[in-house]
Amino acid sequence: MTTNTAPGDPVLTVKNLIKHYxxxxxxxxxxxxxVPAVDGVSFDIEAGTTMALVGESGCGKPxxxxxxxxxxxxxxxxxxxxxxxxxxxxxxxxxxxxxxAQMVFQDPYASLTPHMxxxxxxxxxxxxxRICSSGEIDKRVAKVLESVGLSGEIGRRFPHExxxxxxxxxxxxxxIAVEPALVxxxxxxxxxxxxxxxxxxxxxLDLQQSxxxxxxxxxxxxxxxxxxxxxxxxxxxxxxxxxxPSRVFFANPRHPYSAALLASSPTPDPRQRGxxxxxxxxxxxxxxxxxGCRFRLRCPxxxxxxxxxxxxxxxxxxxxxxxxxRSEDMAVPIPASGQASGSAPPGT
Amino acid sequence: xxxxxxxxxxxxxxPILDLAQVEVRFPSARGTFxxxxxxxxxxxHGEVLGLVGESGCGKSxxxxxxxxxxxxxxxxxGGTMLFNGVDMVGLSKDERxxxxxxxxAVVPQEPMTSLNPTLRIGDQLTxxxxxxxxxxxxxxxxxxxxxxxxxxxIQFAEQRLSQYPHExxxxxxxxxxxxxxLICGGVExxxxxxxxxxxxxxxxxxxxxxxxxxxxxxxxxxxxxxxDLAVIAQTAHRVAVMYAGNIVELAPVLDLFDVPxxxxxxxxxxxxxxxxxxxxxxxxxxxxxxxPDPSNPPAGCRFFDRCQFAVKGTCDAENPALExxxxxxxxxxxxxxxxxxxxxxxxxxxx
Numbered sequence: 001m002t003t004n005t006a007p008g009d010p011v012l013t014v015k016n017l018i019k020h021y022x023x024x025x026x027x028x029x030x031x032x033x034x035v036p037a038v039d040g041v042s043f044d045i046e047a048g049t050t051m052a053l054v055g056e057s058g059c060g061k062p063x064x065x066x067x068x069x070x071x072x073x074x075x076x077x078x079x080x081x082x083x084x085x086x087x088x089x090x091x092x093x094x095x096x097x098x099x100x101a102q103m104v105f106q107d108p109y110a111s112l113t114p115h116m117x118x119x120x121x122x123x124x125x126x127x128x129x130r131i132c133s134s135g136e137i138d139k140r141v142a143k144v145l146e147s148v149g150l151s152g153e154i155g156r157r158f159p160h161e162x163x164x165x166x167x168x169x170x171x172x173x174x175x176i177a178v179e180p181a182l183v184x185x186x187x188x189x190x191x192x193x194x195x196x197x198x199x200x201x202x203x204x205l206d207l208q209q210s211x212x213x214x215x216x217x218x219x220x221x222x223x224x225x226x227x228x229x230x231x232x233x234x235x236x237x238x239x240x241x242x243x244x245p246s247r248v249f250f251a252n253p254r255h256p257y258s259a260a261l262l263a264s265s266p267t268p269d270p271r272q273r274g275x276x277x278x279x280x281x282x283x284x285x286x287x288x289x290x291x292g293c294r295f296r297l298r299c300p301x302x303x304x305x306x307x308x309x310x311x312x313x314x315x316x317x318x319x320x321x322x323x324x325x326r327s328e329d330m331a332v333p334i335p336a337s338g339q340a341s342g343s344a345p346p347g348t
Numbered sequence: 349x350x351x352x353x354x355x356x357x358x359x360x361x362x363p364i365l366d367l368a369q370v371e372v373r374f375p376s377a378r379g380t381f382x383x384x385x386x387x388x389x390x391x392x393h394g395e396v397l398g399l400v401g402e403s404g405c406g407k408s409x410x411x412x413x414x415x416x417x418x419x420x421x422x423x424x425x426g427g428t429m430l431f432n433g434v435d436m437v438g439l440s441k442d443e444r445x446x447x448x449x450x451x452x453a454v455v456p457q458e459p460m461t462s463l464n465p466t467l468r469i470g471d472q473l474t475x476x477x478x479x480x481x482x483x484x485x486x487x488x489x490x491x492x493x494x495x496x497x498x499x500x501x502i503q504f505a506e507q508r509l510s511q512y513p514h515e516x517x518x519x520x521x522x523x524x525x526x527x528x529x530l531i532c533g534g535v536e537x538x539x540x541x542x543x544x545x546x547x548x549x550x551x552x553x554x555x556x557x558x559x560x561x562x563x564x565x566x567x568x569x570x571x572x573x574x575x576d577l578a579v580i581a582q583t584a585h586r587v588a589v590m591y592a593g594n595i596v597e598l599a600p601v602l603d604l605f606d607v608p609x610x611x612x613x614x615x616x617x618x619x620x621x622x623x624x625x626x627x628x629x630x631x632x633x634x635x636x637x638x639x640p641d642p643s644n645p646p647a648g649c650r651f652f653d654r655c656q657f658a659v660k661g662t663c664d665a666e667n668p669a670l671e672x673x674x675x676x677x678x679x680x681x682x683x684x685x686x687x688x689x690x691x692x693x694x695x696x697x698x699x
Contacts, residue, residue, distance in 0.1 A: 056548040057518075163638045164403075193402035193639070194575055195612075195654075198619035198632035205629060220549060223578075227621035227628055246628065264553040266578035268620055270601045273582045277553035282517050 009083065010044035011181045011214040012101070017041045017067050017077035036289075037063045038074075039238035045231075047181065048208060050215040052229035052246070054222065054261065056283045059235040061218045065184045068216070069101055070094050082181050099129050102175035106187035108167035112159040118145075118170055119155030125177040140177070147210075148173040148203060165196035169203065176207060184216045189224070201228060222265040226250050231319075234258045237283065237294045240313060244320040254322040254330050256301045293324070301326050363390035363430075364536055364569045365414070370427035372406070372413050374643075381643040383422065384410045385593035388670065391537065396563060396570045398584030398601070400577060400616075404639055406593040407573050411539050414571075415454060416444040431537070450480045453529035455522075457542035462525060463513040470509030473497075473528055480532050496527045501558060519551040526558065535566065541573045556583055577616060581605060586676075589613050592640055592650040595670060598678040607690055609679040611655045614690055622692075649682070657683055 019038040038060045045051045053061050066072040068079055070088050079086045081100050087093040105111040112121060122141045126132055132140055142152040148169040159167055168188065175183050185204065189197040205228065207213055219225050225232060226246060233243040234257065242255040253259045263278035281298045290297050296306040305325050313323040316331070324330075372384040384406040391397045401407045413424045416436065429436045431452065436444065448454075456462040464472060473496070474489040484492070490509070497505035500523045513521060522543065529538055540559065544552040560583060563570050572583055580587055580601065587604045589597040589612065597610040608614045618633035637654040646652055648664035655663065662682050670680045681687075 056550055165638055194577070194616055195402060195619065195635040196638065198621075198634045199636075201621075202631045202634060205631065222549070223621045223623050226623050227632070229628075250623065260550060262623075264549040265623070266549075266553070266556075266576070266582045268578040268581045268605070268617070268622065270581040270584075270605050277550070277557045279550045279553070282519050282551060283548075 009046070010080075011047045011082055012043075012045045012068065012216065013078075013080040014044075014064075014068060015042050015078040015080070017064065017079070018075045019063060019067055019072060020075055033288075036238045038067060041077075041235075041238075041240055043233055043240065043243065045182065045214045045216060047214050048212045049230040050208065050217050050228055051231045051233060052217045052219060052225040053233050053235060054219060054225055055235035056220075056261075058237075058283050060238045061235055062186060064235070065103070065186060065216065065218060068184065069103060070097060095129075099178050100180050101182040101184065102178065102180040103184045103186065104168075104171050104175050104188045107191050108164055108171050109159075109191070111171055112167055114159055116158075117155065118157055118159070118162075121159075121170065122155070122174055122177060125174060129178050131178060144173045144177045147176070147207070163196075164192050165199060168192060168196075168200050172200075172203065172207070176211065176213070179211070180213070182214045182216065184218070186218045187220070188217075190219070190221065197224075204228070222262060223268075234261065237289065239294065239323065241295065241324070242320075242322045243313075244317070244322075248317065248320055252331065254316045254320065254327040255295075255324045256299050256326070256330070257295050258322075259330065260298075260300075301329065362392070364393045364432060365389075365391040365571075366428075366430040367414070368428045368430075370410070370413060370429060371425050372409050372418055372422055373425045374422045376643045378643075380425075381645070382425075382593055383642055384413060386427065387595055389588060389595060389598070391569050391571060393536075393569055394563075394567045395586065396560075396572060396584050398580035398587040399571055399573045399590060400575060400580055400587060401590035402575060402639055404592075404642060405590040406642075407590050408541055410590070411454070411541055411571065411573055414539065415448055415452065416441075417448075446480070449476050449529075450532045451534055452537045452539070453532075453535045455525050455529050455538065455540040455543045457545055460513065460518070460521060460546075463521060465513050468510050468512060469516070469524055473509070473524070473531060476528055476531050492531060492533075493527070496531045497524075499530065499562070500524075500527045501554075502527065518547055519554065522547060522551075522555055523558070526555075526562070530562065530566070535568050537569045537571070538563075539571045539573070542575070543572070544579065545574070545576070552579075559583065577620060589616075592645060593642060594650060594667070594680060595678070596651070596680045598670070600676055603677060609673065609677070609684045609687070610651075610681050611657050611687065612651050614687075615654075615656075617690075618692065649680075657687055659683065 017038055018040055020034045020036050023033045023035055041064055043051060053064065055061055063072065067074045070086060073088055081097055086097050119141055122144060123137050126137045126140055141155060145152055145154065150166065150169055189200050192200060201224065208215060217229060229246045231243065232246050232249040233240050234255065236257050242253065242258045253262060260278040263275065279298055292307040292310050296302040311323045311325050313321045316322045316327045367387055367389045370384060370387045371382050373380040373382050387410060399407045409418065412418050414429060418424055424437065470493060473493045477484055477489045477492060493509065494505050497508065502508055502520060502523050529535060544555050547555060556579065574580060584601045586600050588595050589610065591612050597613050604613065605617065608617055615635040619635060621632060635654050640646055640650055648666055649668055652658050652664050668680050668682045670678050672678050673684065
């Protein structure tokens with residue numbers, strides 16, 4: 001199996017991915033409402049880089065991951081991995097995808113089979129993908145355990161005998177065993193204790209560097225995202241509303257929703273408190289989207305045009321795209337301790 | 349900035365809650381072991397006390413012990429718990445129940461699993477009043493429910509009363525839980541156990557803001573339990589750090605973040621990625637190893653195995669006592685005087 005990508009070429013390219021779910025109806029004759037869970041999402045991830053996908057729950061982050069891995073069938077759109085288009089109905093194509101793209105899940109307590117020993121869990125990928133002869137498997141398992149910082153002795157144990165951090169290391173070992181080009185990490189540290197998180201983050205960074213892995217990193221922890229990502233894409237109700245190089249994004253977000261997310265994430269500094277909550281209301285129901293911009297009902301900057309014309313993702317800077325009519329009004333560097341623009345302090 | 353949001357608010361009057369040597373034990377194959385190990389802690393009137401620690405450190409069990417709700421086979425085996433001067437350990441089950449939900453209330457982590465999915469919101473809210481205010485008529489209860497729902501910022505309160513929990517979003521459900529805690533109108537101590545952990549950051553910001561607003565309006569004391577130091581930094585007046593059943597550090601919030609004294613607190617603060625400060629894609633500081641097994645704690649300091657400052661012969665010989673080092677600071681470490689100055693990596697380069 002050869003991959004035909006040159007360095008610098010994207011490992012993953014997603015073009016105009018669309019997935020609509022229809023809501024189950026309770027009454028006969030009631031019209032089915034379509035929910036645009038993922039609505040025209042496109043992005044690239046290059047080898048050795050990390051793209052973080054951020055946004056509130058219900059915005060379509062996990063659905064996007066599932067569509068990339070063909071765990072859900074997209075209604076429309078293309079997924080290209082290592083220069084090859086994935087054909088959802090061709091088994092060989094999907095099998096190659098499964099080897100080339102792996103996933104690390106949020107909850108290491110739920111994602112490891114409880115009745116299998118660690119060694120058996122880690123043997124599976126080698127068997128399924130016929131990577132090496134059966135005599136060689138044990139050696140490969142020991143090697144992959146070593147690369148995630150665990151001793152071979154742990155192979156005899158069951159998942160329940162391990163700590164949360166060890167389990168997440170096993171999940172990562174299982175993901176990298178098949179030497180994928182892309183690893184999708186869905187909140188990989190948010191179920192872990194604070195003192196363990198940084199160990200796992202460091203491990204992910206090391207593996208990326210030594211193996212040139214591309215990460216699609218789904219997270220709500222913006223402090224962590226700033227630390228580990230090269231690019232950031234913000235999703236809101238099924239659409240990417242802003243994407244930019246990480247440094248640019250955190251210095252000057254150009255979509256009001258991004259700015260609100262940044263202002264909402266709490267700072268570990270007791271001297272910077274008393275900021276009012278940046279956003280009123282909650283993410284609206286996908287079944288009943290407003291006209292025009294999907295964010296306008298919560299947006300502190302909305303104008304009449306926002307109700308009439310849906311803003312499309314457009315370039316606002318070097319590698320920086322935003323879907324907002326008023327991006328230009330936000331082109332001022334926001335200081336790290338800055339107030340959320342436009343929202344008045346409540347009840348003062 | 350409203351005064352309640354200032355970090356070190358003055359603390360009025362004496363403590364509302366005063367714990368001394370509180371211990372919670374669970375049975376094991378080799379006898380019993382302490383999950384909460386002789387905790388001394390007091391909470392002042394109108395104070396927000398942050399209780400931080402990792403899972404299994406005993407913070408939630410301590411909260412349950414204060415509520416009188418330690419799940420069997422666990423038992424609160426020792427110590428005194430003075431609530432407004434009355435020792436709650438000696439109270440009967442009935443007397444405990446009368447306090448709970450009325451003067452001491454709790455806001456749990458998971459609003460989904462804490463609400464009964466088969467009962468309407470209105471019934472669940474007024475149930476508290478049926479128990480604690482039996483003389484109220486059902487119209488009065490309903491009126492009171494509407495008032496409290498408005499207080500916690502629930503719109504369309506009238507309609508919400510007849511809805512079921514699954515019809516509400518996570519943020520509204522958590523507001524309902526807060527309304528339930530406040531509905532009797534006499535809460536003096538509110539225990540919030542990871543109240544925003546299950547919520548999105550945008551909703552978390554709203555709920556924390558609501559908490560702080562209610563806290564100052566109603567002058568209640570709050571124990572805020574969380575693993576998230578950023579949430580603590582945004583809300584607490586004082587902070588207690590727990591590790592393996594012990595309180596290892598207790599300090600006013602600014603002091604704790606500026607000059608953490610315990611190696612564990614230092615480790616936690618160092619290992620957090622910080623917006624605009626930590627250099628991207630570099631290694632984060634770590635605390636090696638993992639939390640000791642509570643049924644078999646080490647003989648010496650419980651943090652010994654993971655501590656970069658530990659000294660053999662001293663630190664592993666016995667568990668250090670919680671030592672008072674200034675008027676309002678305590679630390680459980682033999683070596684706190686000798687530790688190097690606490691400096692966050694790259695802290696100066698961030699601006």
